[in-house]
Amino acid sequence: MEKSVVNWSEKELSDLKKILESEYSEFAGRNLALNMARGKPGSGLLDHNNPVLETLSVTSAADGTDARNYGILEGLPEMRQFFGEVLDLDPERIIVGGNSSLTLMYDSIARLMLFGSCGYPAWSRVEKRKFLCPSPGYDRHFAITQEFGFEMITVPMTATGPDMDVVESLVAGDETIKGIWCVPLYSNPQGICYSDETVSRLGKMKTAAPDFKIFWDNAYGVHHLYGETKLADIFAACEAGGNPDRAYYFFSTSKITFPGAGVAMMACSFEERKEILKRIGIQTIGSDKLNQLRTLRTLKDAPTLKKHMAELADILRPKFDIVLKTLDEELKDGGFAVWNSPKGGYFVSLDTLPGCAKAALELAKKAGVTMTGAGATFPYKKDPQDSNIRIAPTYPSDDELRTAMKLFCVCVKLATVRKLCGEF
Amino acid sequence: MEKSVVNWSEKELSDLKKILESEYSEFAGRNLALNMARGKPGSGLLDHNNPVLETLSVTSAADGTDARNYGILEGLPEMRQFFGEVLDLDPERIIVGGNSSLTLMYDSIARLMLFGSCGYPAWSRVEKRKFLCPSPGYDRHFAITQEFGFEMITVPMTATGPDMDVVESLVAGDETIKGIWCVPLYSNPQGICYSDETVSRLGKMKTAAPDFKIFWDNAYGVHHLYGETKLADIFAACEAGGNPDRAYYFFSTSKITFPGAGVAMMACSFEERKEILKRIGIQTIGSDKLNQLRTLRTLKDAPTLKKHMAELADILRPKFDIVLKTLDEELKDGGFAVWNSPKGGYFVSLDTLPGCAKAALELAKKAGVTMTGAGATFPYKKDPQDSNIRIAPTYPSDDELRTAMKLFCVCVKLATVRKLCGEF
Numbered sequence: 115m116e117k118s119v120v121n122w123s124e125k126e127l128s129d130l131k132k133i134l135e136s137e138y139s140e141f142a143g144r145n146l147a148l149n150m151a152r153g154k155p156g157s158g159l160l161d162h163n164n165p166v167l168e169t170l171s172v173t174s175a176a177d178g179t180d181a182r183n184y185g186i187l188e189g190l191p192e193m194r195q196f197f198g199e200v201l202d203l204d205p206e207r208i209i210v211g212g213n214s215s216l217t218l219m220y221d222s223i224a225r226l227m228l229f230g231s232c233g234y235p236a237w238s239r240v241e242k243r244k245f246l247c248p249s250p251g252y253d254r255h256f257a258i259t260q261e262f263g264f265e266m267i268t269v270p271m272t273a274t275g276p277d278m279d280v281v282e283s284l285v286a287g288d289e290t291i292k293g294i295w296c297v298p299l300y301s302n303p304q305g306i307c308y309s310d311e312t313v314s315r316l317g318k319m320k321t322a323a324p325d326f327k328i329f330w331d332n333a334y335g336v337h338h339l340y341g342e343t344k345l346a347d348i349f350a351a352c353e354a355g356g357n358p359d360r361a362y363y364f365f366s367t368s369k370i371t372f373p374g375a376g377v378a379m380m381a382c383s384f385e386e387r388k389e390i391l392k393r394i395g396i397q398t399i400g401s402d403k404l405n406q407l408r409t410l411r412t413l414k415d416a417p418t419l420k421k422h423m424a425e426l427a428d429i430l431r432p433k434f435d436i437v438l439k440t441l442d443e444e445l446k447d448g449g450f451a452v453w454n455s456p457k458g459g460y461f462v463s464l465d466t467l468p469g470c471a472k473a474a475l476e477l478a479k480k481a482g483v484t485m486t487g488a489g490a491t492f493p494y495k496k497d498p499q500d501s502n503i504r505i506a507p508t509y510p511s512d513d514e515l516r517t518a519m520k521l522f523c524v525c526v527k528l529a530t531v532r533k534l535c536g537e538f
Numbered sequence: 539m540e541k542s543v544v545n546w547s548e549k550e551l552s553d554l555k556k557i558l559e560s561e562y563s564e565f566a567g568r569n570l571a572l573n574m575a576r577g578k579p580g581s582g583l584l585d586h587n588n589p590v591l592e593t594l595s596v597t598s599a600a601d602g603t604d605a606r607n608y609g610i611l612e613g614l615p616e617m618r619q620f621f622g623e624v625l626d627l628d629p630e631r632i633i634v635g636g637n638s639s640l641t642l643m644y645d646s647i648a649r650l651m652l653f654g655s656c657g658y659p660a661w662s663r664v665e666k667r668k669f670l671c672p673s674p675g676y677d678r679h680f681a682i683t684q685e686f687g688f689e690m691i692t693v694p695m696t697a698t699g700p701d702m703d704v705v706e707s708l709v710a711g712d713e714t715i716k717g718i719w720c721v722p723l724y725s726n727p728q729g730i731c732y733s734d735e736t737v738s739r740l741g742k743m744k745t746a747a748p749d750f751k752i753f754w755d756n757a758y759g760v761h762h763l764y765g766e767t768k769l770a771d772i773f774a775a776c777e778a779g780g781n782p783d784r785a786y787y788f789f790s791t792s793k794i795t796f797p798g799a800g801v802a803m804m805a806c807s808f809e810e811r812k813e814i815l816k817r818i819g820i821q822t823i824g825s826d827k828l829n830q831l832r833t834l835r836t837l838k839d840a841p842t843l844k845k846h847m848a849e850l851a852d853i854l855r856p857k858f859d860i861v862l863k864t865l866d867e868e869l870k871d872g873g874f875a876v877w878n879s880p881k882g883g884y885f886v887s888l889d890t891l892p893g894c895a896k897a898a899l900e901l902a903k904k905a906g907v908t909m910t911g912a913g914a915t916f917p918y919k920k921d922p923q924d925s926n927i928r929i930a931p932t933y934p935s936d937d938e939l940r941t942a943m944k945l946f947c948v949c950v951k952l953a954t955v956r957k958l959c960g961e962f
Contacts, residue, residue, distance in 0.1 A: 182798075228662070258821075375605075396644060396682055397644040398640055402636070403799065404796065
């Protein structure tokens with residue numbers, strides 16, 4: 115069946131529909147209960163990190179500080195040193211947070227809403243504030259800007275990052291556009307890596323808003339599956355463009371050690387860091403330094419982390435291989451969908467024919483496999499094409515994943531055929 | 539010397555000044571370097587908690603959840619159960635946070651500023667918003683309301699809590715008064731415990747603002763030094779008064795296990811908890827559940843916690859005894875100061891003669907003993923009497939504390955005598 119399903123005859127579609135319905139019934143009868151909705155690591159990945167759980171026998175930091183007590187708002191020097199080494203950032207840009215980089219992002223926008231930054235007015239005073247949302251993207255990013263009352267503007271993704279022609283044109287003409295969400299390496303969900311040119315253009319583009327911010331969520335900065343991909347330095351790009359305060363950089367060890375019990379950080383310009391630390395100093399006396407020590411004891415330094423991530427990749431890669439192999443076998447012929455083959459990160463992004471994603475995911479859910487909801491990768495959870503599906507292969511066991519992916523492919527095909535038969 | 543120093547002759551004052559200046563010089567020559575500025579536990583207290591640092595061998599929560607992974611926004615059920623048992627609160631009121639109750643308070647005010655609550659408008663829209671600050675009080679509370687642009691209104695403290703006649707009269711007539719800071723048990727710094735009547739009046743008082751909030755920071759709720767003091771139920775009081783959404787309750791294990799690596803919580807009405815969880819769900823995927831398990835493994839249940847706190851009290855009590863004994867010996871005759879004898883908590887509060895606190899603390903600092911800055915216990919760091927001093931005896935060793943307190947008493951006396959001699 116070389117020709118695309120859209121060119122099939124009614125008879126061909128109807129014959130396939132019968133077969134698929136029978137296959138689907140068979141799956142539905144198995145009482146599956148698999149959850150692939152979120153990018154959660156599976157127990158194999160978690161077990162690999164169990165050394166973090168071991169006794170913390172030394173609680174003195176490198177400079178002699180007792181990490182059991184209050185203080186050190188910006189995080190332990192050795193924790194900032196570690197993040198700096200791993201991400202090639204000056205530790206003097208870094209503020210160590212609690213267990214969640216998402217919280218650092220939310221708190222950053224909350225601060226900008228309430229106080230503004232660098233002398234510019236509070237964003238809450240900007241009546242029709244807007245935010246750029248390269249899409250498909252991360253639903254929790256979009257949820258934050260929605261919560262704070264931003265109109266979210268969808269920007270299309272290209273193979274090298276957000277469509278920069280669109281971005282440049284939008285930000286140049288509208289001072290109520292205050293920022294952009296970016297997952298620059300192995301983007302969620304497409305696994306796209308921003309090119310050097312994209313980074314450079316983000317740093318130097320003219321923005322009507324003088325306080326425009328790039329939210330640089332490098333969540334998968336060390337999550338290489340097939341060798342390292344380099345990411346250009348966003349701070350250097352901003353400085354070269356004469357916009358030193360433009361970028362907020364976020365990272366965490368949530369998907370390196372334990373989700374929800376890792377260590378998060380943010381980085382920004384030296385000037386702005388002073389301002390932010392002053393404000394954070396009203397909010398907290400300091401984040402959990404014992405967890406910083408625990409994390410450092412396991413991850414140690416950049417070379418140890420590299421080895422650690424390579425070991426995690428050995429667990430993750432077979433899962434991605436199962437997904438991609440199944441898609442290849444089941445959906446390629448007939449052109450039921452297109453998808454990416456990511457070189458890292460946590461997701462595979464798939465596009466069905468227009469109007470089929472929601473139906474396919476409903477079928478999967480009814481048969482016991484919950485996946486990320488249709489539309490979740492777009493602002494307001496509204497995919498204009500009803501086409502994009504985020505596949506999160508990290509949580510199930512390999513066997514569960516094989517089953518889930520086979521069922522998923524049956525659902526995509528069945529939804530497509532039903533759609534083409536005019537059933538919805 | 540039975541008569542008060544204010545009634546001394548010039549000759550008497552001048553003679554004493556000479557003696558004190560010589561004593562002070564002797565201390566100044568010792569090159570002391572002691573810091574008593576903050577309520578930090580000393581190493582003896584910290585060492586007692588080292589079991590928290592031991593290997594976490596089981597990471598399954600009671601309901602089977604793997605605490606290493608994402609999720610459970612409101613905190614582990616057993617953590618909420620524990621807090622509920624210890625504080626006599628319904629666990630269904632409780633949201634477990636990260637390592638800092640201060641952050642939960644800041645975030646609560648930030649949420650009210652940005653979104654309001656229970657359908658009432660955002661506080662940021664209230665032009666001349668105000669907040670009641672019973673004083674002397676906790677400087678970090680005042681710093682939060684100052685940061686968010688509240689005019690802070692000082693309310694005097696009585697032996698049973700804030701002067702409720704003043705509070706009732708203020709809140710009844712001004713709808714821009716949005717809340718009150720309360721440390722209801724062993725208040726910081728005076729160690730005052732709110733009486734049942736105070737709690738009842740707070741719950742039922744008529745407030746012009748329909749969204750008036752009591753910030754109930756029960757930081758020292760289990761820090762009894764000489765037997766237990768009971769605190770009335772603020773939620774029951776609010777409900778009895780027909781104001782079920784009035785109180786936000788805060789607590790943490792920071793001064794039970796490790797400062798900055800404990801577990802914090804907030805509690806509120808059942809209705810409002812739903813609203814808050816929805817908003818927090820945008821800010822985080824959940825707080826550190828492994829630290830919840832670590833904390834629970836050591837503190838276990840209410841009886842174990844009680845025993846634990848009694849052991850900590852055995853370390854703390856001698857420190858309070860040193861402070862009170864020294865004050866008694868050095869400052870009572872002549873009436874150089876008055877102070878409280880707290881039955882729990884972390885501080886002793888002392889009042890010098892008007893206009894002497896700043897000078898006394900400057901003398902102490904010059905001789906190497908840093909204490910909480912003069913004025914810190916009042917809004918805007920401005921003590922109208924320049925009289926209140928917060929003594930934080932928990933951090934130094936007993937020997938250091940003896941030396942520091944002797945020096946401190948010399949400084950108070952010297953400042954007083956200089957003041958009475960008209961030197962400043």
